[in-house]
Amino acid sequence: MLYAVYVLTSYLRQTKLLRKKLYIIMLAGLPMKRFAILIIVTFLVVGCKTIHRDTRSLAIIELGYKDRTELVYLANDYGFLILWIDHQKPQFYLYNKPANKIQMTGSFSDFLSGLQAFPNGVKVDRIRGCGITEQGMPENYKEQLFQIIKDKKFYLTDIEDGNFTVCECETTYVRRFNTTNKSIQGTR
16 A cells, blocks of 8 residues: 555656645645545546556567567657677667657668657667677677767666566567557567
């Protein structure tokens, strides 16, 4: 119960619409039980519309296992994934949650152009994992990538920021979504 109250209060504190009302209620010194009930009622009455808008989700990968499937969602509004395995044609994915768009390209210059289109200073998820590698990427390309990240002042997220590593080791199939041409890229 306390964890649910913590999650709701954390969300409501970030909601511009309810920020002032919430601080006034907290300052009033209500007992915890009344405060929790008030938060839940406020959440149900006012927060539903806001939550729908603020928690857009963008599924980027589907992992198939013997007994289930699992969707991987983008943690922040922007992200990228580089598949550049030795001796294979590279694939670059750009994730744009506000536009609900996933773009896949085989061109490094198109990938860099798409990355430069992201707003300055935003959090960007760099999707990686045990089966998702950049081992075939030449060093000069890595330098170009990190120069853009530096110039655009992107904040690359990590596990501590709510991002996670995608593990493909025990999957029976992997699908990487692509909204540019409405297709799904699959492996295995």
